[in-house]
Amino acid sequence: MSGGTALVIDGLEVEFGRFRAVDRLSLAIDYGEVRALIGPNGAGKSTVLNVVAGVTPAKAGRIVLDDTDLTGLSEAQIARKGVRRKFQKPSVFEVLTVRENIELGLAIPAAKAPPGRIEDVLAMVNLGDLADRLAGTLAHGQKQWLEIGMVLASDPKILMLDEPVAGLTDEERQRTAALIRALRRPDRAIVVVEHDMGFVEEIADKVTVMHEGRTLFEGPMSRVRQDARVVEVYLGR
Amino acid sequence: MKTLFADRSFAALIALCAVAAIVIALSGGTSMLSPYMVNAIGQLATFAILAVSLDLIWGYLGILSLGHGLFFAIGGYVAAMHLLKHSYEITGIVPDFMQFMGWQEFPLYWAGLSNAPYALLLALGVTAFVAFVFGYVSFRSKVGGVYFAIISQALVYVAMLLMFRNDTGFGGNNGMTGFSLVFGWPAGQPGTLVGMAVVSIIVLIAVLIGCRLLVTSRTGRMMVAARDDEVRLRSLGYGTLWLKLAIWCLSAVIAAIAGILYVPQVGIINPRVLSPELSLEIAVWVAVGGRGYLTGAVIGALAVNALKFWLSAAAPEVWPFILSGLVVLIVLVFPNGLLDLAGLKWKPRLLASLGGAK
Amino acid sequence: MFMIRPLILGWLFAMAFAAGASAQDLGRADLVARLCGNAAATGDAGSRILAGAGQPDAAELPWMETVISALLDRRLKCAADPAQSVVEGDGAVRSAVTLEPASVPDLSKVPVLNLRSRAILELAQSALRLRIGATPTIRRQALAALGRKAASVPVEVFEQAAAGESDAGLKAEIESTAQISALNSPDISKRISAVERLASTPNRRVQTQIAALQADPAYTSDETFRLTVDAALARVGQGILIGDVLSTLYNGLSFASILFMAAIGLSVIFGLMGVINLAQGELIMIGAYVTWLTQEALKSIAPGIADYYLLIAVVPAFLVTAGIGVLLEAAILRHLYKRPLMSLLATWAISLFLINLVRVTFGTQNLQFLTPFYITGGVPVVGDFIVTWNRLFAIAFAAITLALTWLVVNRTGLGLNIRAVTQNRDMAGCIGIPTRKIDMMAFGLGSGLAGLAGLSLSPIYNVNPQMGGNFIIDSFMVVVLGGVGTIGGTLVAALGVGQINVLIEPLWGAVAAKVIVLFLIIAFLQWRPEGLFTAKGRRR
Structure with missing residues (x-):
């Protein structure tokens, strides 16, 4: 499973009414890599995640995970294929406890999960002490981690994180970066949508810059800042 | 059993119901407890069951049905058909509506209804079927929230229009009444009233315990999760369609059971139980008692109906004004219903769950 | 106002020329005698008046209207001599022939009408009122009464009434009713053109009237007539559908x-x-x-x-x-x-x-x-x-x-x-x-x-x-x-x-x-x- 291509996005088109949010976008994400999806507001980054997760239907194009075509499957079916996604706005179930949230993230009854799995995940996201607190009572940063824990619990092949450090303090940001680095595994691909370039530099192996629904640049982080078109899009206007 | 009665107010409610059932069984119909009171308590128990059925989907799943009277009515109508057919076979009394229409024979779909188990099966089966079809087409296309509420209201309204027609074989405008026998017992006799009331309370207890077990289970946590963030839940790999559909059908069936128990006690059913107003009132009971809290639904149903029984007799003109004022008060000032009013210290978890309910 | 002048003129005219001046083949006295006669005679008089209501000269019409209305309201008191007969009403008693003030004769009777003669007389009354009614409302009511039996009213009544009508809307209505009357005209070409004109305003009333012609002897005997009726029915049916x-x-x-x-x-x-x-x-x-x-x-x-x-x-x-x-x-x-x-x-x-x-x-x-x-x-x-x-x-x-x-x-x-x-x-x-x-x-x-x-x-x-x-x-x-x-x-x-x-x-x-x-x-x-x-x- 390790190495090789995990997720292929092929000729994706998405329209909202007359507005074309994603325009013939093609991407290939490999196992073992952390891929950052960056670009200005409205570039279509979140839309791509929504389409992969099955929330937004595509007008044209295909999404393939390993050899399985995900196009047209429901959100739940896609999730069960091993795709998990963290939303931009932290969305945890506030009236359930932290432990129950993680348990829901397993997607199978806790009794059938590997023993100690919930505790492992709780420890991984640093919420072991708060396991019986109601999720609604957590601080913003803790909610972000809980949500990462929820999407992590089922050991997904594809992990999509939409702005995981938005609204976090510097210290929380550092811990989140460390967490994501720790999550990198040969049999997992991680996609991060983020505005914070410093954060992206810390975690990403490879960067895809989107602009107006298309790929503007793709390559290692080190070369992004030298790319003339990227500079123009980010700074030139 | 430990989690079941961990909540003290729930345990207290069950105990209260049990005591009520025993008291009625022992002294109902005597000078201590008039048959009228017994009958009123029995009817209130069926309203409480109805309220619990709505709370299950509104309070725990966030789906407001403004058409729950439909399922109540299906249960009630089938029960009435059974009673009339059975009475006819024993006593030979031809139902009023058939005399009115000049019919000599029962319509075809009345066949076999004198058999109580078949009638029960039919009532629950038809209810589940209607709920399934309506729920499936709605939830499949992700119709929810206000849309669902409005369409369910239209459904009950259309059903009312249909039932007002005299040629449907369901009694039409006047409905069905004049049951001489209630499951083999003479109608209106104190013994029969006591029996029906006790059965209703026992069913209420059973429904409460069943629902309590459900909402504290893993399925219950999924229901709350679906209520608060359905997209999140789906993205974790749960198909919410069948969850919602199953709970929706269960809720409908419980409402139908309430209808089955209600009709023999009031002795009549007519299309007015299908009026959108009644279905809205069920939502008011639940809102008054507090959504997402089974005890609240029961208390709400009892409180509003007790007030209604009393005011309809004392000052019928004032009742609608009181009711509308009550609703506005609850909605604006006490969004969690009587729970706010009582200022009781429930477990923080419950309060949070109520605050999160839409 | 505009109808009052002819009314007065007509009345003066009648006064001047008395009974014999009528254009009809019967004099006033004769008519009164018939109106006072048995049921058959009364009906006959009614038919004559109905026919006369279509004459171009309106001079005698007000008198006819007065007498017929009196008869229908049981205000006509008959004596053996028609000249002695009187009309009561408006607090006065007048001679049925001259409409001069008179007194009630000793031996008077009120003629008895049967259903048939009453129907004819009412039709005649409406025809007269259509022509000389003082207000458009009266004339419109008269037209409505005639419209129900337009086929038995001489087409001339409508033609004359339309010619003298000043209210444009009413005039159009009279003309459309005239078509129905013309359906039964003795002149077959008039009937055909009436059918065609009627078919140009299709509605259910017209459909019934034209369909009734299928039972008419002319439908079987005259081919042009039959074709016209069939074509008209098809056209009317289409119009009704649209x-x-x-x-x-x-x-x-x-x-x-x-x-x-x-x-x-x-x-x-x-x-x-x-x-x-x-x-x-x-x-x-x-x-x-x-x-x-x-x-x-x-x-x-x-x-x-x-x-x-x-x-x-x-x-x-x-x-x-x-x-x-x-x-x-x-x-x-x-x-x-x-x-x-x-x-x-x-x-x-x-x-x-x-x-x-x-x-x-x-x-x-x-x-x-x-x-x-x-x-x-x-x-x-x-x-x-x-x-x-x-x-x-x-x-x-x-x-x-x-x-x-x-x-x-x-x-x-x-x-x-x-x-x-x-x-x-x-x-x-x-x-x-x-x-x-x-x-x-x-x-x-x-x-x-x-x-x-x-x-x-x-x-x-x-x-x-x-x-x-x-x-x-x-x-x-x-x-x-x-x-x-x-x-x-x-x-x-x-x-x-x-x-x-x-x-x-x-x-x-x-x-x-x-x-x-x-x-x-x-x-x-x-x-x-x-x-x-x-x-x-x-x-x-």
């Missing part, structure tokens, strides 16, 4: 107008705040009550312009309901806009309150509305399709409302703000749009539109405290179908629901129409859950 289709569409359109008016306010509010206002039907009801109050106020203050209450009430109906809407928004709904299901309960409570408030104040009976001249009657177009003014009023009213609402939403600052808040409340707030104020004004606008709906439906539907419930479910369906907050969607959905309702109603009844509309909408939502005209946007 008329029926148009009439269904027209009724659907007027129902759709009401639905649109009821739903547009609902739709604006729903789009903006996610609130379904269950009290919208009651705001419609209040609008109708304000219209009625305006009418009553005008009746007592300015009876001269009371007929214009429908136009004058536009302002109060809008302002009162908009005011109620603003009040409700500010007092209740503003606190609920993130809890749409609770706002559903709250607005239901408001509707319950309003219904009972009106019930206690005004009672439960239907209100009585004046029917002003500008919504009375209509114009027949083709077949039995009549463009009735009251429905046209509702349609025109809805069209104007549509145009104004569109202008407000798309061409004013308020509209721009409403659209901005509808699309992205948070962002609109960030750029300084006072979202709370916009909510309030939009709620006022939506409520005011409901009030106008109440005004426009008051001439067509019953107005009572419960009326709101009749429209509200249909309007919800329109909003659900049309999608949130779009004027175009609401319009198309209203037209669709309105037309489907009137199409199904005659086939399977009103209840089936409602059932089918509901199921169509549920089926439709399978295909487009967001309604017809909603652009999809970002979810989060």
Whole structure:
């Protein structure tokens, strides 16, 4: 499973009414890599995640995970294929406890999960002490981690994180970066949508810059800042 | 059993119901407890069951049905058909509506209804079927929230229009009444009233315990999760369609059971139980008692109906004004219903769950 | 006035020439004798008078009318000598022959009429009145009486009456009735041309009359006649079909107008705040009550312009309901806009309150509305399709409302703000749009539109405290179908629901129409859950 291509996005088109949010976008994400999806507001980054997760239907194009075509499957079916996604706005179930949230993230009854799995995940996201607190009572940063824990619990092949450090303090940001680095595994691909370039530099192996629904640049982080078109899009206007 | 009665107010409610059932069984119909009171308590128990059925989907799943009277009515109508057919076979009394229409024979779909188990099966089966079809087409296309509420209201309204027609074989405008026998017992006799009331309370207890077990289970946590963030839940790999559909059908069936128990006690059913107003009132009971809290639904149903029984007799003109004022008060000032009013210290978890309910 | 002069002239003329001056083959005395005779003789006299009513010279007609009316009212007292017979009436006794004052003879009798002769005499009386009736109303009544038996009235009666008629509308009606009379003219070419002319205004009455000719001997004997009748029947049948289709569409359109008016306010509010206002039907009801109050106020203050209450009430109906809407928004709904299901309960409570408030104040009976001249009657177009003014009023009213609402939403600052808040409340707030104020004004606008709906439906539907419930479910369906907050969607959905309702109603009844509309909408939502005209946007 390790190495090789995990997720292929092929000729994706998405329209909202007359507005074309994603325009013939093609991407290939490999196992073992952390891929950052960056670009200005409205570039279509979140839309791509929504389409992969099955929330937004595509007008044209295909999404393939390993050899399985995900196009047209429901959100739940896609999730069960091993795709998990963290939303931009932290969305945890506030009236359930932290432990129950993680348990829901397993997607199978806790009794059938590997023993100690919930505790492992709780420890991984640093919420072991708060396991019986109601999720609604957590601080913003803790909610972000809980949500990462929820999407992590089922050991997904594809992990999509939409702005995981938005609204976090510097210290929380550092811990989140460390967490994501720790999550990198040969049999997992991680996609991060983020505005914070410093954060992206810390975690990403490879960067895809989107602009107006298309790929503007793709390559290692080190070369992004030298790319003339990227500079123009980010700074030139 | 430990989690079941961990909540003290729930345990207290069950105990209260049990005591009520025993008291009625022992002294109902005597000078201590008039048959009228017994009958009123029995009817209130069926309203409480109805309220619990709505709370299950509104309070725990966030789906407001403004058409729950439909399922109540299906249960009630089938029960009435059974009673009339059975009475006819024993006593030979031809139902009023058939005399009115000049019919000599029962319509075809009345066949076999004198058999109580078949009638029960039919009532629950038809209810589940209607709920399934309506729920499936709605939830499949992700119709929810206000849309669902409005369409369910239209459904009950259309059903009312249909039932007002005299040629449907369901009694039409006047409905069905004049049951001489209630499951083999003479109608209106104190013994029969006591029996029906006790059965209703026992069913209420059973429904409460069943629902309590459900909402504290893993399925219950999924229901709350679906209520608060359905997209999140789906993205974790749960198909919410069948969850919602199953709970929706269960809720409908419980409402139908309430209808089955209600009709023999009031002795009549007519299309007015299908009026959108009644279905809205069920939502008011639940809102008054507090959504997402089974005890609240029961208390709400009892409180509003007790007030209604009393005011309809004392000052019928004032009742609608009181009711509308009550609703506005609850909605604006006490969004969690009587729970706010009582200022009781429930477990923080419950309060949070109520605050999160839409 | 204009008919009085000939009347007087005629009377003078009659005076001058007395009995013998009549153009008829019988003198006055002779006629009176026959009218006083047995039933057969009376009927015969009636037929003669009916025939005579078509003579160009109107001089003798007033006398005939006087005598015949007297006979029918049992005011003709007959003596053995016709000259002795008298006519009573207006407090005077006059000679039946000369109409000079006279006295009642000693031996007088009132002639007995049988059914047949009475029918003939009444027909003759109507024919006379059509020609010399003093007012258009009298002549119109006479025409209506003749129209029922036009085939047995000589066509000349109508021709002469039309020639002397000064009221253009009445003249046209006389001419059309004349065609029916001409159908039975002894002249076959006249009959054929009458059939053809009749067929040019197809309706069910004409169809019955022409179809009756298939039993006429001429139908079998004269081929041209038969072909003409068959062709005419085909043409009339087609005309009636077109008329029926148009009439269904027209009724659907007027129902759709009401639905649109009821739903547009609902739709604006729903789009903006996610609130379904269950009290919208009651705001419609209040609008109708304000219209009625305006009418009553005008009746007592300015009876001269009371007929214009429908136009004058536009302002109060809008302002009162908009005011109620603003009040409700500010007092209740503003606190609920993130809890749409609770706002559903709250607005239901408001509707319950309003219904009972009106019930206690005004009672439960239907209100009585004046029917002003500008919504009375209509114009027949083709077949039995009549463009009735009251429905046209509702349609025109809805069209104007549509145009104004569109202008407000798309061409004013308020509209721009409403659209901005509808699309992205948070962002609109960030750029300084006072979202709370916009909510309030939009709620006022939506409520005011409901009030106008109440005004426009008051001439067509019953107005009572419960009326709101009749429209509200249909309007919800329109909003659900049309999608949130779009004027175009609401319009198309209203037209669709309105037309489907009137199409199904005659086939399977009103209840089936409602059932089918509901199921169509549920089926439709399978295909487009967001309604017809909603652009999809970002979810989060």
